[in-house]
Amino acid sequence: MEGNPVSLPAAAGNLSDPSAPAGDGAAGPGLLESALARARRGELAAFRELIRAHQDSVYSLALRMLKVPEDAEELAQDVFVSLYRHLGKIASAAHLLFWLRRTVCHRAIDRLRRRPSHVPLPLDGAEELAQPDSSRDPLLERHLRDRVLQLSPLPRAVILLRYQEDLDPPEIAHVLGMPLNTVKSHLKRSLALLRSGCDELREPISAGNPS
Amino acid sequence: MRLRSVILSCALLALPALAAAADPGRLQLPDFSALSKKATQSVDISLDPSLLHLAGGAIGSGGDKADVNDLIKGVRGIYVRSYTFDRPGEYSKADVKAVQAQLLAPGWQAVVSTHDLKQGSDVDIYLRRSGDHTDGLAIIAAEPRQLTIVNIVGAIDLARLAQLQGQFGVPKVGITASAPAKNGSAIAQTH
Amino acid sequence: MTDEFEQALRRALRPQHPGEDFSARIVPRLVSSDMPSTPAARLGPLRLGAFRSRWLPAALAACVIAGIGLVQVRRHALDAARANQARAELLQALSIASDNVNIVRAAIAREESPDS
Helix, strand or coil: CCCCCCCCCCECHHHCCCCCCCCCCCCCHHHHHHHHHHHHCCCHHHHHHHHHHHHHHHHHHHHHHHCCHHHHHHHHHHHHHHHHHCHHHCCCHHHHHHHHHHHHHHHHHHHHHHCCCCCCCCCCCHHHHHCCCCCCCHHHHHHHHHHHHCCCHHHHHHHHHHHCCCCCHHHHHHHHCCCHHHHHHHHHHHHHHHHCCCHHHHHHHHHHCCC | CHHHHHHHHHHHHHHHHHHHHHCCCCCCCCCCHHHHHHCCEEEEEEECHHHHHHHHHHHCCCCHHHHHHHHCCCEEEEEEEEEECCCCCCCCHHHHHHHHHHHHCCCEEEEEEEEECCCCEEEEEEEEEECCEEEEEEEEEEECCEEEEEEEEECCCHHHHHHCCCCCCCCCECCCCCCCCCCCEEEEEEC | CHHHHHHHHHHHCCCCCCCCCHHHHHHHHHHCCCCCCCCCCCCCCCCHHHHHHHHHHHHHHHHHHHHHHHHHHHHHHHHHHHHHHHHHHHHHHHHHHHHHHHHHHHHHHHHHCCCC
């Protein structure tokens, strides 16, 4: 019996966000719980499974917050190293996801506050090249990404958690530790900003959309 | 040579009995790996005396934390199996009966049972007593979409255990064992 | 219109892969994460003869002691991880047991209330 894998259910209350969706990777919730339990026992291979399950989400949040791929890579690595040190305090796979999102957002915001306000966007369009070429309107999507990068750090984090991570406003408020009304206010203003200046780019979608 | 193998066989056969005698409050929990694969959430915890000691040290001391260590000072092991499923019928009565059969052994006594006919859920608490002290606790909570078995080896104060919920950072876990409704519930039988 | 825009925004913000060997780049940092980083010492030119006779035995002894120390550090880190794991499991187990005891107590209280 002692040799069985250990897994814990999502804990409610202030330890985790039980409504958070599963991680990036294809691993189901049971497999992630198992990997977490094995990682807590010191299995490095299990910890690598956790990294692979969440690396897309963590790296993308870091990249879209910090804009510079090298900085994003460093931040993402720092977050996972920190996770390794704090594994004993992670109660479940859902808690893990909550912890990662919260840590990467807060550290990115801290770095941005210490950094000069204007950081030129990378010229090589590294993110665009990495995207699969299956989008319906790559021009609009690139424009949207650029506009998101121009938002202030906190509203940008709110937009990313909403539209990249697919969190609801209460979940975003929980991750960022801000009032729900503030989240809603950021969402409303940011969406209006993003939408403005996109009208001429959105026309092809409306015209071409069969639905 | 033959005598030696007979002695060895007897010793091997006696081992489970010796183990049970050493730890009479411990249940032999079945292999639930098949249930674990079907479950959307599963808990599989086995804390023997050494791990309990390790855990107690990690909890720390002083103030409220001392209460947790005080609560488990008479405990020699904690074993939990809990499985939550998407739909009813994913586990069978046979899975539960394998554990319940052990609770018919001398020393074990059902102290309270709740049966909710409407919800189809049962929660039974058993204590094992040796003389005037307790050396085992078992909880079986069987709901349509969740099965939970808890075995605490040694002595633990039930009242203090009940008060622990929500304290000391003990998370309120998603145990959805719904409290039996007033209507349609066959009521607790206190033995 | 709003839904189309938000769908476009979701597509634009699809998570991006950091590269195939991202996790492999992290692992060396995990292994050394408990070890204090030390700046590399700048070594002057070595006079091997003097080094061998005077410093080599001490250097070898220092390496052995450092190696033992690293093993101890690693073991302590693993022990701490195991203790934390055991702590989390203990609290989880107690919480599950507590929940179920309270379910029974609530049922009894309901049954024994005058209104039942």
